[in-house]
Amino acid sequence: MDAIVAYDLSKQYGERIALCGLNLQIPQGSIFACVGGEQSGKTTMVRLLSGLCRPTMGECTVMGYSPGVEPERLHTVSGTVLETARLYGQMTLSANLNFFAAVNGIDSNDAIDRSSFLMHKLDIWEGREEKVSDLSTGMVRRASLARALMHRPQVLLIDEPAGGIDQETMDRTQELISYLREEEGVTVLLCTRNLAYAQLLCSGFAILRQGSLLAKGDLESLRKAAGLKYRAAFRFAGEEDPPDGFYWMDGFWQKNIEAESDMPRLVSEAVSSGKRVYEAKLLKPTLEEIYKAYMDGGMKNGGETFGEERTEEGVTSATRESTEEFLSEEEGGGGAEEG
Numbered sequence: 001m002d003a004i005v006a007y008d009l010s011k012q013y014g015e016r017i018a019l020c021g022l023n024l025q026i027p028q029g030s031i032f033a034c035v036g037g038e039q040s041g042k043t044t045m046v047r048l049l050s051g052l053c054r055p056t057m058g059e060c061t062v063m064g065y066s067p068g069v070e071p072e073r074l075h076t077v078s079g080t081v082l083e084t085a086r087l088y089g090q091m092t093l094s095a096n097l098n099f100f101a102a103v104n105g106i107d108s109n110d111a112i113d114r115s116s117f118l119m120h121k122l123d124i125w126e127g128r129e130e131k132v133s134d135l136s137t138g139m140v141r142r143a144s145l146a147r148a149l150m151h152r153p154q155v156l157l158i159d160e161p162a163g164g165i166d167q168e169t170m171d172r173t174q175e176l177i178s179y180l181r182e183e184e185g186v187t188v189l190l191c192t193r194n195l196a197y198a199q200l201l202c203s204g205f206a207i208l209r210q211g212s213l214l215a216k217g218d219l220e221s222l223r224k225a226a227g228l229k230y231r232a233a234f235r236f237a238g239e240e241d242p243p244d245g246f247y248w249m250d251g252f253w254q255k256n257i258e259a260e261s262d263m264p265r266l267v268s269e270a271v272s273s274g275k276r277v278y279e280a281k282l283l284k285p286t287l288e289e290i291y292k293a294y295m296d297g298g299m300k301n302g303g304e305t306f307g308e309e310r311t312e313e314g315v316t317s318a319t320r321e322s323t324e325e326f327l328s329e330e331e332g333g334g335g336a337e338e339g
């Protein structure tokens with residue numbers, strides 16, 4: 001089952017198109033990243049999925065519930081971490097978590113167990129009796145995450161702040177997400193500009209630019225669709241000449257290769273031609289390199305649908321380019337609390 005589905009999902013604010021015809025299916029249990037630069041529509045996507053604003057066109061569901069049709073059910077199955085913390089500054093961290101647990105109908109003993117577990121996991125236990133307004137930015141961020149997880153949601157939607165988060169928060173979040181996936185089967189959608197972090201945490205990716213989906217898929221299908229190759233990188237003793245076809249980059253003699261299975265042959269050719277190989281390694285394009293290729297090349301519709309069988313071409317479902325069909329709509333229906 002797909003935990004998150006967006007069909008032709010579009011949002012326009014006045015003349016401004018925030019999200020344009022997004023089609024996306026995220027299978028249950030996956031850790032998925034939506035990456036894009038500034039104003040690419042990441043926050044809008046989280047807000048639409050959380051029911052904090054309504055689509056101009058198209059629809060979306062979370063665990064089968066449409067935010068506009070069944071908001072209460074949606075909030076029982078999902079938790080949202082927004083860019084801004086939704087906590088009461090004058091209340092202690094513990095009191096905040098217990099309060100939100102009560103709002104969600106969680107029994108007080110269960111709430112204490114859950115908040116204690118989350119505060120320990122996120123390493124904010126020490127701040128439990130502090131007012132939230134006295135906590136550091138990183139701790140408040142982790143407190144927001146704890147809050148979103150108090151009611152054991154099946155889907156976690158995270159909108160990372162544009163300014164990024166501190167290393168400690170990244171580390172604790174990463175550990176907790178691994179735990180949640182393995183132990184609670186939680187599906188995570190992380191919207192972020194931090195490509196290295198997205199690559200570390202996630203197995204599926206959607207690349208957004210100016211509200212349009214450029215590509216979606218796992219790293220390998222995105223790499224292929226972007227036309228990027230693996231690279232063999234060698235370091236030899238002394239000033240030896242490189243083998244044919246190698247170029248010098250980042251302190252290594254490098255060569256583009258089709259597959260990692262080319263490596264043993266290249267190593268043995270280098271050795272048998274008398275080269276003293278100090279180091280040989282396979283370099284796989286990172287999400288950052290793939291993202292850059294998409295941005296530089298203006299590519300569209302690359303990669304593949306996450307969770308489905310790969311095609312030779314790796315082509316995804318179409319991303320709508322036309323914006324003419326958008327209806328003009330004032331923002332409305334917002335204001336619902338996230339779960």
Ligand SMILES: Nc1ncnc2c1ncn2[C@@H]1O[C@H](COP(=O)(O)OP(=O)(O)OP(=O)(O)O)[C@@H](O)[C@H]1O
Binds near residue numbers: 018036162
């Ligand atoms: N409430 C709003 N009213 C008017 N325009 C909005 C509103 N929210 C978002 N937008 C516009 O929609 C576009 C997408 O914004 P959004 O915040 O979704 O992007 P983002 O990818 O999250 O950006 P960033 O990484 O910079 O936070 C932007 O052009 C933004 O100005």
